[in-house]
Amino acid sequence: MGAFIHHVPVNGKIFIVFGPHVGISDKGVVGQIERVGQESISTSCGAGIGAYKAIMGKKGDSEAEAYLGTKDFQEEYIIAKLSDRLDALKGQEQSNESITFLTNKMYDLVWEMMRSEINAYTTKDDFWKEVTEVTLLGGIVVNRGHGAGVPGGEDFYQPLMLKSLTKDGESDLYGEVFGDFPALAAPHRAAKYV
Numbered sequence: 001m002g003a004f005i006h007h008v009p010v011n012g013k014i015f016i017v018f019g020p021h022v023g024i025s026d027k028g029v030v031g032q033i034e035r036v037g038q039e040s041i042s043t044s045c046g047a048g049i050g051a052y053k054a055i056m057g058k059k060g061d062s063e064a065e066a067y068l069g070t071k072d073f074q075e076e077y078i079i080a081k082l083s084d085r086l087d088a089l090k091g092q093e094q095s096n097e098s099i100t101f102l103t104n105k106m107y108d109l110v111w112e113m114m115r116s117e118i119n120a121y122t123t124k125d126d127f128w129k130e131v132t133e134v135t136l137l138g139g140i141v142v143n144r145g146h147g148a149g150v151p152g153g154e155d156f157y158q159p160l161m162l163k164s165l166t167k168d169g170e171s172d173l174y175g176e177v178f179g180d181f182p183a184l185a186a187p188h189r190a191a192k193y194v
Helices: 002-006 046-056 073-082 096-122 174-178 182-189
Strands: 012-018 021-024 131-144 156-166 169-172
Touching: 012 096, 021 096, 046 073, 046 096, 073 096, 096 131, 096 156, 156 174
Parallel strands: 012 131, 021 131
Antiparallel strands: 131 156, 156 169
């Protein structure tokens, strides 16, 4: 992030869009998607679903064990960070609801990483001498199928947070821009960047 910040014009503004993605197949299955150029359905987010399977898997479950010890650092990181966040799902079968829960936990994970990075820079003495504002738009990208024989759905972005940070503090812009969506966005809007 340091290199990125040093490319901002003096008195410039930064706008960061972040968050995980999830697929919804043509048949409405959350966590699956038809992809262009592929005949079979695949997982989306593959890393999130892989972590879910590894965490929920039982010894001897070859599909779940395939994700462990892969030397895929992204996958290993997600497994480590999500392992105790998915306790509510233990013993349940995979469903649209469980993958929705997983996706929300993935959002929390990405937000925590983003908050840590932003905090590391905005608390430096000279940061606000070069940058006047940092705007954060956090949400979930919902991918729709575009594969063979599927007409293709529109992808969506579900915003969960919109905040503006300045040297004087932070402002919640979500309600002003998107209106009120308390059931989904309220817990994310309450999160502070520091």
